[in-house]
Amino acid sequence: MNSKVLIIxxxxxxxxxxxxxxDNLIENYPQYDYLIVNDCSSDxxxxxxxxxxxxxxxxxxxxxxxxxxxxGYLYAVQNDYDIAIQMDGDGQHDPAYIEKLIAxxxxxxxxxxxxxxxxxKKGFQxxxxxxxxxxxxxxxxxxxxxxxxxxTTSGFRASTKEVNKFFSLNYAQDYPEPEAIxxxxxxxxxxxxxxxEMNERMGGVSSINAKRSxxxxxxxSLALIICRIGTAKRRKK
Amino acid sequence: xxxxxxxxxxxxxxxxxxxxxxxxxxxKLNLKYSLTWLGACAVMLILSIFPSxxxxxxxxxxxxxxxxxxxxxxxxxxxxxxxxLTMIVSHMNNRIYKLTQSLxxxxxxxxxxxxxxxxx
Numbered sequence: 458m459n460s461k462v463l464i465i466x467x468x469x470x471x472x473x474x475x476x477x478x479x480d481n482l483i484e485n486y487p488q489y490d491y492l493i494v495n496d497c498s499s500d501x502x503x504x505x506x507x508x509x510x511x512x513x514x515x516x517x518x519x520x521x522x523x524x525x526x527x528x529g530y531l532y533a534v535q536n537d538y539d540i541a542i543q544m545d546g547d548g549q550h551d552p553a554y555i556e557k558l559i560a561x562x563x564x565x566x567x568x569x570x571x572x573x574x575x576x577x578k579k580g581f582q583x584x585x586x587x588x589x590x591x592x593x594x595x596x597x598x599x600x601x602x603x604x605x606x607x608x609t610t611s612g613f614r615a616s617t618k619e620v621n622k623f624f625s626l627n628y629a630q631d632y633p634e635p636e637a638i639x640x641x642x643x644x645x646x647x648x649x650x651x652x653x654e655m656n657e658r659m660g661g662v663s664s665i666n667a668k669r670s671x672x673x674x675x676x677x678s679l680a681l682i683i684c685r686i687g688t689a690k691r692r693k694k
Numbered sequence: 695x696x697x698x699x700x701x702x703x704x705x706x707x708x709x710x711x712x713x714x715x716x717x718x719x720x721x722k723l724n725l726k727y728s729l730t731w732l733g734a735c736a737v738m739l740i741l742s743i744f745p746s747x748x749x750x751x752x753x754x755x756x757x758x759x760x761x762x763x764x765x766x767x768x769x770x771x772x773x774x775x776x777x778x779l780t781m782i783v784s785h786m787n788n789r790i791y792k793l794t795q796s797l798x799x800x801x802x803x804x805x806x807x808x809x810x811x812x813x814x
Contacts, residue, residue, distance in 0.1 A: 494798075514798040514801065516794050517801075520791055527795065528794075528795035528798055528799065531795050531799065
């Protein structure tokens with residue numbers, strides 16, 4: 458396997474977790490390159506990654522998860538990586554699954570793979586309310602573009618060079634995970650679910666709290682529908 | 695219409711027009727974005743000189759009083775201006791994203807080049 462693989466780790470105020478996550482990568486998975494995208498953290502995340510001499514970029518302005526991950530894709534394109542992987546900086550995602558995640562890309566069976574914790578139903582399964590939300594988004598995605606994605610909000614995903622190029626040019630800004638699936642599917646990329654186990658985050662706070670979840674559902678559904686309408690029009694031309 | 699009121703309107707519009715042109719010449723306003731305002735000045739000027747036009751336009755769409763006509767059209771005009779502004783803000787937002795991302799990647803390159811130089 459000679460594919461150049463880049464792991465993009467978006468980090469916003471992850472000082473509690475980032476060292477453990479990255480040290481694990483460096484020690485146990487030296488075959489993959491990694492890039493931390495520090496999204497203008499207000500805690501000492503930047504001091505830590507600077508002191509530890511990690512490979513990182515630091516956004517001068519907070520862009521949110523979408524813009525942060527997108528800069529990772531831009532970096533992957535500029536540095537000619539074959540595969541880019543998104544992995545959270547909070548320890549939720551186990552790099553042991555990366556090999557499984559990139560296998561369909563290398564064999565040419567898919568363009569994007571999404572790590573889903575709901576296939577084998579093992580490991581951390583999140584709260585019932587969130588599972589319901591994820592199922593609902595999953596249904597909207599199936600109606601929009603016929604793609605089956607069970608873990609729609611999963612930020613553990615891998616993509617090929619062509620997809621990275623597409624993402625570096627178009628990527629949703631806030632709550633981008635479901636929208637990225639639809640945008641990629643409508644542009645002809647093949648998407649595949651891969652069973653993984655996730656851990657409960659070890660420290661820090663999730664970006665989606667209870668108050669925002671209603672807003673999240675409305676915004677995501679709307680974004681998906683608009684994305685669908687927009688691409689349908691482009692196709693006609 | 696009362697002649698005093700008419701003169702007051704004309705002077706106000708002329709003042710607004712001068713203000714727009716002043717900021718245009720000082721490059722504090724982009725010509726692209728000020729065209730709407732210049733157009734609005736022209737329309738307002740014509741309407742203040744020929745106020746009977748307002749009445750006619752109002753009757754054309756079925757509005758009986760002049761004041762209502764003015765409010766309805768002013769409201770519609772505001773809506774267009776504000777919508778245009780939102781579009782401009784979204785466009786700028788996209789540009790800022792691109793700039794921020796390129797800047798961060800360049801900063802990384804500079805940092806690495808500096809480190810390399812220090813070691814040599």
